[in-house]
């Protein structure tokens with residue numbers, strides 16, 4: 001087999017392998033690690049392994065305090081990709097290529113050995129936001145928002161009026177609700 005053919009085969013095998021393992025990290029020239037994989041239309045493939053990212057907060061909007069049906073039921077477990085957390089610790093800014101995932105979980109029990117309260121039940125899907133000058137040059141703050149239906153392999157970009165508008169108006173920093181993330185506030189330089 002020629003050297004060229006062998007190199008081609010190796011390359012293809014490597015691509016297949018990284019695809020199968022769902023590798024979602026790449027390192028760029030500056031040494032920064034990037035997270036998230038995208039379709040050719042810049043839609044975010046359903047992130048994997050985000051539960052191993054940096055956990056920044058868990059707001060809860062229980063149905064029973066929201067007329068029986070919260071907009072995002074009910075626990076919101078929020079994770080930021082580790083490369084962007086590193087950047088945040090150094091600069092106090094959300095870098096280009098930040099990926100934030102919000103995973104929803106229902107309220108399960110309301111009584112436990114520790115007292116009355118809201119205790120997490122089952123997972124109920126995710127939402128995400130990605131900041132990228134290159135991919136979303138026309139979106140406010142270069143943030144794109146994604147909804148996931150649990151069937152498609154990637155998220156669908158949402159209209160700015162559906163997501164971004166409320167974030168722009170109410171979030172403390174760059175469309176992120178810093179006011180609810182003590183983990184980020186504590187790490188801000």
Ligand code: HEC
Nearest residue numbers: 059076100102127128129145146158162163166175176177
């Ligand atoms: C009416 C206001 C409102 C709308 C509309 C809204 N959000 Fe949010 N979002 C919030 C608030 C408040 C938080 C933080 C507290 C919480 O999780 O309840 C949040 C948190 C998030 C987070 C975690 C990071 C952050 O910025 O705090 C993501 C990701 C997110 N929302 C995605 C979306 C997506 C995707 C949509 C559109 C389908 C959307 N949001 C629509 C108010 C909104």
